[in-house]
């Protein structure tokens with residue numbers, strides 16, 4: 001039987017240069033540069049009291065009994081740590097495709113007739129989809145999400161920056177082009193708001209995650225009708241607070257250049273600010289909605305009929321003027337709601 005120092009030396013000798021720098025660097029230095037590596041220690045039940053040590057020393061120190069208790073081996077830990085770090089680095093360095101434009105070329109309506117469409121969208125655009133039930137709004141959102149190549153029921157084709165998207169972008173989960181915000185956002189995790197955002201930021205291997213967590217919390221509170229604290233449990237958030245958190249999280253943490261929204265419900269969220277936050281982060285926002293305030297906020301709206309885009313309407317100046325009136329009424333409604341919550345009696349100027 002070979003001793004533990006020998007096992008580690010053998011491993012070191014057999015291992016090619018890659019990974020050795022990682023194993024020999026003092027943990028204090030390594031974890032300062034790549035704090036997410038600490039989760040490897042937690043998940044493998046390793047304690048690191050002396051951070052001046054390097055990973056080789058940590059593994060070397062472990063006794064056979066301890067390794068058995070942890071259900072692992074030295075080789076496994078060394079291999080695992082290097083693999084974990086390499087994967088984490090690749091996630092961190094991963095770039096989504098820089099999107100300058102997305103073009104949707106028409107396919108066919110439900111009855112098979114051709115759809116005349118050449119829709120071009122650029123970062124910062126907000127486009128609304130309107131239409132009767134079953135007219136094809138969700139299908140259009142799905143075509144964009146799947147980067148359809150005449151291979152969906154609509155036969156549409158989606159071009160990224162004027163070209164057919166590389167299949168690695170179409171099918172690889174880590175290159176997600178699209179973030180979805182759906183109507184039903186319920187949390188089932190037993191975490192505080194701050195823990196949840198921190199976990200999400202950590203999963204993206206971001207360096208400045210603390211700053212970002214605070215920024216997301218502040219933005220979520222600006223969007224929410226009812227403010228909430230960082231230690232509020234996710235499951236205790238109201239529908240509006242959950243949506244506000246998801247919008248802020250998507251805008252600031254998601255690398256996906258496109259956000260698809262299936263109706264942003266009215267209650268408890270400042271909808272205009274939510275859209276401004278998303279488009280301000282240079283995302284392309286597409287939203288299926290029948291809410292006039294949201295629909296008129298879009299630069300354009302697509303009218304869906306029989307599975308195809310029937311009209312593409314640019315928001316007119318008259319509609320923009322109407323939007324101001326609607327927003328005024330909406331604010332009155334919000335104020336009334338707040339006053340009711342505070343137990344106040346409503347006065348005529350606050351009447352909705």
Ligand SMILES: Nc1ncnc2c1ncn2[C@@H]1O[C@H](COP(=O)(O)OP(=O)(O)OP(=O)(O)O)[C@@H](O)[C@H]1O
Nearest residue numbers: 108109110132133134135136137138139153154307
């Ligand atoms: N061009 C098309 N060709 C064939 N099938 C289509 C086409 N467009 C939509 N469909 C199909 O029609 C059905 C209804 O479409 P979809 O769910 O997109 O409608 P919707 O407008 O989102 O409806 P709702 O408002 O009820 O959510 C779906 O099964 C969808 O796949």
